[in-house]
Amino acid sequence: MKYAYYPGCSLECSSAAYDLSVRAVADLLGIELREIDDWNCCGATEYFTQDELTACAVIARNLALIEPQLNQVVAPCAACYLNLKKVDNLMQQDPTLADKINQCLAAGQLHYDPGRVRVRHLLDLIHTDIGEEAIKDKVVQPLTGLRVACYYGCQIVRPYKGDDPEQPTKLDELMTWVGAEVVDFPVKAHCCGGHMTQISEPQAFELIRRLLQNAAEYRADVILCMCPMCQLNLDAYQNRVNSFFGTNYQIPIIFFTQLLGVAFGLDWKKLGFGKEIIPAEPVLRRKLTAPAATA
Amino acid sequence: MAERVGVYVCHCGSNIAGMVDVEQVARWAGANLKDVVVSRDYKFMCSSLGQAMIEEDIKKEGLTRVVVAACSPHLHEKTFRRACENAGLNPYLCQMTNLREHVSWVSKDRDKATEKAKALVSAAVERVKQQAPLEPFFVKVNPATLVIGGGIAGLQATLELADAGYPVYLLERSPSVGGHMAQFDKTFPTLDCSACILTPKMSEAGQHPNVTLLTYSEVEEVSGSVGHFRVKIRKKARFVEEDKCTGCGICVEKCPRKVVDEDFEAGLGYRKAIYTPFPQAVPRIPVIDVNSCIWFERQKCRACEKLCPTNAINFEQKDEVITLDVGNIIVATGWKMFDCRKISQYGYGRLANVFTALEFERMCNAAGPTGGKIVLRDGKTEPQSIAIIHCVGSRDSNYNEYCSGICCMAALKFGHLVLERTKAEVYSFYIDMRTNQKGYEEFYHRLLEEGMHFVRGKVAEVTDAARRPEEAGKLIIQVEDTLLGKQRRIPVDMVVLMGALEPQADAKELGLKLGISCSMAGWYTERHPKLDPVATMTDGIFVAGACQGPKDIPASVAQGAAAAARVMGMITKGDVMIEPVVASIVEEKCSGCRICNNLCPYNAIEYDSEKQVSRVITAMCKGCGTCVAACPAGAITGAHFSNEQVFAEIEGILWDAIHGNGGQIKSEQAVSA
Numbered sequence: 001m002k003y004a005y006y007p008g009c010s011l012e013c014s015s016a017a018y019d020l021s022v023r024a025v026a027d028l029l030g031i032e033l034r035e036i037d038d039w040n041c042c043g044a045t046e047y048f049t050q051d052e053l054t055a056c057a058v059i060a061r062n063l064a065l066i067e068p069q070l071n072q073v074v075a076p077c078a079a080c081y082l083n084l085k086k087v088d089n090l091m092q093q094d095p096t097l098a099d100k101i102n103q104c105l106a107a108g109q110l111h112y113d114p115g116r117v118r119v120r121h122l123l124d125l126i127h128t129d130i131g132e133e134a135i136k137d138k139v140v141q142p143l144t145g146l147r148v149a150c151y152y153g154c155q156i157v158r159p160y161k162g163d164d165p166e167q168p169t170k171l172d173e174l175m176t177w178v179g180a181e182v183v184d185f186p187v188k189a190h191c192c193g194g195h196m197t198q199i200s201e202p203q204a205f206e207l208i209r210r211l212l213q214n215a216a217e218y219r220a221d222v223i224l225c226m227c228p229m230c231q232l233n234l235d236a237y238q239n240r241v242n243s244f245f246g247t248n249y250q251i252p253i254i255f256f257t258q259l260l261g262v263a264f265g266l267d268w269k270k271l272g273f274g275k276e277i278i279p280a281e282p283v284l285r286r287k288l289t290a291p292a293a294t295a
Numbered sequence: 296m297a298e299r300v301g302v303y304v305c306h307c308g309s310n311i312a313g314m315v316d317v318e319q320v321a322r323w324a325g326a327n328l329k330d331v332v333v334s335r336d337y338k339f340m341c342s343s344l345g346q347a348m349i350e351e352d353i354k355k356e357g358l359t360r361v362v363v364a365a366c367s368p369h370l371h372e373k374t375f376r377r378a379c380e381n382a383g384l385n386p387y388l389c390q391m392t393n394l395r396e397h398v399s400w401v402s403k404d405r406d407k408a409t410e411k412a413k414a415l416v417s418a419a420v421e422r423v424k425q426q427a428p429l430e431p432f433f434v435k436v437n438p439a440t441l442v443i444g445g446g447i448a449g450l451q452a453t454l455e456l457a458d459a460g461y462p463v464y465l466l467e468r469s470p471s472v473g474g475h476m477a478q479f480d481k482t483f484p485t486l487d488c489s490a491c492i493l494t495p496k497m498s499e500a501g502q503h504p505n506v507t508l509l510t511y512s513e514v515e516e517v518s519g520s521v522g523h524f525r526v527k528i529r530k531k532a533r534f535v536e537e538d539k540c541t542g543c544g545i546c547v548e549k550c551p552r553k554v555v556d557e558d559f560e561a562g563l564g565y566r567k568a569i570y571t572p573f574p575q576a577v578p579r580i581p582v583i584d585v586n587s588c589i590w591f592e593r594q595k596c597r598a599c600e601k602l603c604p605t606n607a608i609n610f611e612q613k614d615e616v617i618t619l620d621v622g623n624i625i626v627a628t629g630w631k632m633f634d635c636r637k638i639s640q641y642g643y644g645r646l647a648n649v650f651t652a653l654e655f656e657r658m659c660n661a662a663g664p665t666g667g668k669i670v671l672r673d674g675k676t677e678p679q680s681i682a683i684i685h686c687v688g689s690r691d692s693n694y695n696e697y698c699s700g701i702c703c704m705a706a707l708k709f710g711h712l713v714l715e716r717t718k719a720e721v722y723s724f725y726i727d728m729r730t731n732q733k734g735y736e737e738f739y740h741r742l743l744e745e746g747m748h749f750v751r752g753k754v755a756e757v758t759d760a761a762r763r764p765e766e767a768g769k770l771i772i773q774v775e776d777t778l779l780g781k782q783r784r785i786p787v788d789m790v791v792l793m794g795a796l797e798p799q800a801d802a803k804e805l806g807l808k809l810g811i812s813c814s815m816a817g818w819y820t821e822r823h824p825k826l827d828p829v830a831t832m833t834d835g836i837f838v839a840g841a842c843q844g845p846k847d848i849p850a851s852v853a854q855g856a857a858a859a860a861r862v863m864g865m866i867t868k869g870d871v872m873i874e875p876v877v878a879s880i881v882e883e884k885c886s887g888c889r890i891c892n893n894l895c896p897y898n899a900i901e902y903d904s905e906k907q908v909s910r911v912i913t914a915m916c917k918g919c920g921t922c923v924a925a926c927p928a929g930a931i932t933g934a935h936f937s938n939e940q941v942f943a944e945i946e947g948i949l950w951d952a953i954h955g956n957g958g959q960i961k962s963e964q965a966v967s968a
Contacts, residue, residue: 166756167639186760214760 001129003120004066004073005033008080009041010228015077017272018228021257022076022122024270028138028261029130033074036065042083045194056097057104059087064105064112076122076257078155078227085119085159121156123226123256127170128162135177140265142179146287148259149185149220150175151211151234153227157189165189171224171256178263183218187211192230197237205241208233212241212249221283224256231255235277252280262288298424301333301358302416303349305340305365307395314399316409320364323413328420332356341371346378353382360388360426362419364412366395385428387875387935392419414948421947425940429875434914436522437622438866441466443514443805446474447848448840449627450496451855452862457505459863464619465500466528467510469558471576473497474629478559478653480660480667482848483708484738490662494575501577511582515616517624517808518898520915521835522871526619532612534583535569539607542579546599546608547571554587561653564664569599574662583608623835623862626819627855628805630841633688633695633795640756641687641792647672648770649757649790652705659712669717671789678719678788682772683709684754685725689795697816700845702793703729707738709791710747722748722785724774732849750785752777757790796845809836810897818844829858834871837861876918876935882908884930891922891931 011019026033039062047055063084066073075081091098091114098114105111126135150171157165168189172182192211193204211234215223225231235253242248254276261271262284273281304321306312317336325334333352337345340363352358361384363375368391376386392415402408438461442449445467453465465472476482477497479489500506509528516527535546552568559572566572568588571581589596590610600608635643635651643649648671650658661667671678683706689699703725710721728749730739743749756773762784769786776783798817799805806813811831812820819838822830829837837858840851865871880891880900887907892900899915900922902908911922911931923933932938946953 164639167645184759186758210760210762213762217761 001030002032002034002070003125004070004117005035006039006042006062006073006075006080006084007035008075008077008228010077010232014232015228015255017258017275018076018231018255020270020272021255021261024266025126025257025260025264028264028266029126029134031125031130034067034070036062036073038065042077042080044079044083053097053100053104056087056090057101059083060091060101060105060112061108061110063088063117064110066117071116072118072120074120074122074125076226078121078153079229081119081121082155082159088114088117088119089159091115121226123156123170123174124162126260127174132173132177135174138264139178141263141288143175143259143263143288144179144181145289146180146284147183147219147221148175148180149183149215149218149223150188150256151185151215151223151225151230152189153225153230154189154191155227155229171226174256175224175259178260180259180263183215183220185214185218185220187214192227192233194229194233197233201240201244204233205237205244208237208241209245209247212238212247212251215251216249220251221287222252222254222259222280224259225253226256231276238278250278252276252278252283254280298330298359299332299357300328300330300360300362300420300423301349301352301356302328302331302335302362302420303340303345303364304334304336304394304412304416305345305363306336306338307366307399308339311365311394311399314402314405314408315394315412316405317394317412319409320394320412320416324416324420328417330360330424331420333358340365341374346374349375349378350382353379353384358384360390360423362390362392362416362423364392364394364416364419367393387429388423388426390419390423390426392416414950417950418944418947422940422944425937425943426935429934431872431875432913433870433872434522435870436865436868437524437620438462439464439619439621440623440625440862440866441524441526441619441621442625442627444468444474444627444629444840444842445472445500445508445510446627446629446840446851447476447493447496448629448842448846448851448855449474449625450493450500451852452625452627452839452859453500453506454496454503455856455859456862457500457503459859460505461863461866462505462507464507464509464621466512466514467508468513469572470511470533470570470580470582471497471572471578472500472508472510473573473575473577475653476848477573477575478561478660479656480663481708481712483704484734486708486711490575497575497577508578510578514805514808517810518915520873520897520917521833521865522622523914524621524624524835526621526624528617528619530615530617531582532614533580534585534608534610534612535580536607536609536612537578537580539605540580541605541607542571542581543604544571544579544581545602545604547581549598549602551596551598552587552589554584560664561651561657563654563657583610623837623865624809625837625839625855625858625862626805626809626811626831626842627839627851627858628799628802628842630796630845631799633797635687635792635794637694638687638792641684641754641790642757642759642770643792646757646759646770646790648678648788649792652702652709652791652793655709655791659709667716669713669719676788677717680720680722680787681713681789681791682722682724682754682757682770682785682787683791683793684757684772685723685793686753687792687794688797690726695795695797695816697845698729699793699796700729701796701847704735704738704847706791706793707742707747710742711745714745714747719788720748722750722772722787724750724752724754724772726751726753732847750774750776750778750783752783761786796841798842802842809833811836811838814844818842829854829861835865873914874918876933877913877916878911878918878920878922878931878933879913880909880911880926881930881932882906882910884928885909886928886930888927890925890927894921894925896921 152168193207196204258271302324304317321334321336379389380386441464442453453463456463476493512530515529519525550567550569553565556566569583585591657663688694713721730736752774754774761767766786772785810833821828839854839858885908899912920933923931
């Protein structure tokens with residue numbers, strides 16, 4: 001299975017662990033990821049607030065750069081996924097806009113035919129294209145006894161029609177396949193605050209607190225993320241939230257691909273563990289007593 | 296001999312005259328169209344003066360054909376045909392053309408509209424000259440009626456007809472008649488006990504000498520037409536012989552298999568594998584559910600058979616298909632509740648103490664699974680606070696756009712029952728309070744007095760994710776209170792979802808069998824939304840109750856009685872007139888290819904294997920013309936839609952293309968000059 005791969009800026013730096021674990025897990029599952037040559041930033045949420053055509057053109061450039069023999073692109077970051085999908089959709093629905101975007105692209109000798117590439121989120125790809133049987137086959141270290149809260153965030157659930165946007169379940173199912181104990185997490189599709197931390201800390205911290213509180217109430221050992229923004233907010237701001245509210249949460253926040261890698265028995269260093277601020281390794285070591293060799 | 300045609304152009308007040316120069320059209324037709332001897336315009340052609348004018352012209356001018364250019368023939372074709380008949384002209388020599396719905400109401404340019412009106416008048420004139428006098432024929436009306444659906448609307452219709460002395464077959468899909476009303480505890484706004492007012496009607500229907508109950512049965516096929524329908528009905532195997540069973544109930548008592556009752560108890564209670572849905576069921580004859588019976592699962596048990604004192608249990612029973620002949624059919628198939636699981640943010644199916652309105656009805660019912668106690672899902676804890684959410688799946692463009700109509704009142708009723716029986720606080724989350732029938736608004740005010748809390752706003756979410764200590768262990772209602780202009784979080788113990796009323800899942804399928812149509816939302820379409828609310832476009836088939844749209848009990852009963860009255864009218868008259876607009880086959884031309892046999896949507900063509908020709912059963916033919924178009928030999932003609940008539944109409948509409956300005960038809964300038 002070959003897919004174009006759009007890592008996005010976050011995966012180069014703050015979410016390097018996501019990139020590492022995505023590549024390691026994809027490799028093991030036989031997913032060939034072909035990184036788009038010379039890709040650029042998707043503009044996150046900011047560009048769209050300035051100028052629609054510019055924002056679209058910046059994003060469409062990445063779609064146009066995809067090799068002609070590939071017809072699917074996977075973006076692990078929720079914002080990248082949403083932006084790529086949005087622009088492809090806008091171009092399909094509005095031929096005038098599509099023409100304008102292609103005029104912009106022509107400056108770089110590029111062109112994109114709307115609908116040529118199907119934009120996929122990594123979770124959907126692993127859940128649907130790989131499927132239950134193949135995943136279960138690869139498990140060497142079942143995650144028995146590990147209580148995970150599956151956090152979807154708000155960006156991937158809306159444009160994607162294959163799951164319930166209010167109470168999605170695909171990651172829950174995936175984690176059950178690898179033996180983890182999925183806790184109830186009613187706020188699983190609520191907002192993490194996004195860039196609100198830069199604008200108004202009290203507002204952002206309250207949103208983060210609600211998520212941590214809910215996970216703690218259900219005694220989750222870790223919170224799994226699939227969006228760099230969510231992971232950053234919950235992990236990097238956890239101690240600041242604690243001092244702001246006088247709480248004492250210490251919940252490791254990791255990417256779902258990291259935990260999949262653990263279940264598949266991959267080398268923890270290659271999965272990017274140790275880059276998170278609230279350390280995940282002690283919790284995982286304590287919970288996953290059965291060593292890989294005997295599993 | 297040339298025909299003498301009269302043309303009558305109606306102003307319809309300003310409805311037509313506002314957009315079409317009707318005087319010019321009339322003048323033009325009189326001056327230009329061949330064989331037109333009289334051409335007039337008039338303010339309201341359908342008035343008695345307008346009709347008298349036509350009648351007088353027929354007599355004085357010796358008209359042999361009449362064209363009325365006015366509104367849709369749906370509205371006034373009968374009027375003008377009758378006027379012609381009064382003056383001694385065959386009614387099928389009168390042709391209407393529609394200048395209102397087809398021209399003035401849909402046009403913006405007066406000149407173009409006037410030109411179009413002329414073309415249509417020309418078409419009608421050319422056509423009417425080709426028309427032939429036809430004689431309608433009559434069929435006897437079978438006095439028996441089939442009522443489909445044994446809820447309150449169907450029961451009412453059944454009893455009205457039976458009491459008037461006519462035989463009725465009452466068909467019901469489930470094992471007992473009674474419908475949704477049998478599930479309810481109290482009825483709004485007077486709070487009379489639902490069972491107390493319903494069960495007398497049920498037992499009356501069960502014992503009435505004129506009523507044949509067909510429970511646990513479904514419609515398989517419908518043929519024939521008004522006056523003489525033939526209906527095939529599948530009587531599902533009960534595995535209990537109806538003539539032997541006395542309804543003693545020993546089988547139900549001794550059956551060892553208990554299963555959750557998803558139908559009558561809405562999943563809140565249990566029933567046995569052999570069961571009657573509820574104690575007052577009519578008939579009292581139980582059925583065996585093959586999906587839960589131990590015998591059908593693993594060929595063991597048969598306890599019911601051993602213990603039945605009258606040997607009524609018969610495990611060998613098979614479905615039986617019976618055929619009924621009836622003159623009219625009343626459809627009263629009711630509604631089903633919206634699947635509240637679809638709105639996942641309200642948590643039904645995920646959060647234990649979220650209930651549907653039907654579950655709550657059963658809980659309030661003294662004969663229900665909790666004996667009328669309002670308790671949480673654990674079956675014992677009385678809630679301290681209850682939230683009732685309105686418009687779940689209705690007034691919501693994601694699900695159903697329509698208002699379900701009854702839910703506001705049902706929610707108020709629930710509020711009253713809770714306040715009467717518990718110490719709980721009750722919150723109603725509504726968008727608009729809709730209480731617009733007799734005594735309803737007063738009931739709303741009563742609840743305001745009784746202390747029910749009303750919050751205007753659509754609930755965003757029901758969650759168990761607590762943010763504050765006082766929310767722990769509760770269900771939290773997140774809502775924008777649009778009167779306060781504030782977001783609120785209200786912790787409660789129990790949530791009741793007022794699910795929308797939806798058409799039955801197989802409403803369209805039954806509609807196809809009957810030849811009646813559904814609205815976009817799936818409700819059966821009445822003949823006219825205001826003036827003919829219980830008839831359908833198919834003669835002899837009537838609708839009553841919630842299958843035609845969301846309705847409460849009083850409205851359903853009124854419609855049941857109205858449908859029965861319409862049927863009685865048909866029966867009393869004794870015969871119905873059948874339009875002579877039917878197809879006929881010229882036997883000499885028919886090759887017996889039988890292409891038309893299967894195409895006919897009304898099964899109105901039979902095949903004579905001896906003569907090897909097809910033949911139209913005139914009483915069943917609707918004159919749709921499908922066979923006429925399909926016949927490769929051109930052996931079929933449709934009366935009133937012959938090739939000559941249709942081609943003449945086309946030539947008429949293309950008058951300017953055929954004759955041009957230099958042709959026989961003079962331009963407007965030439966006329967006025």
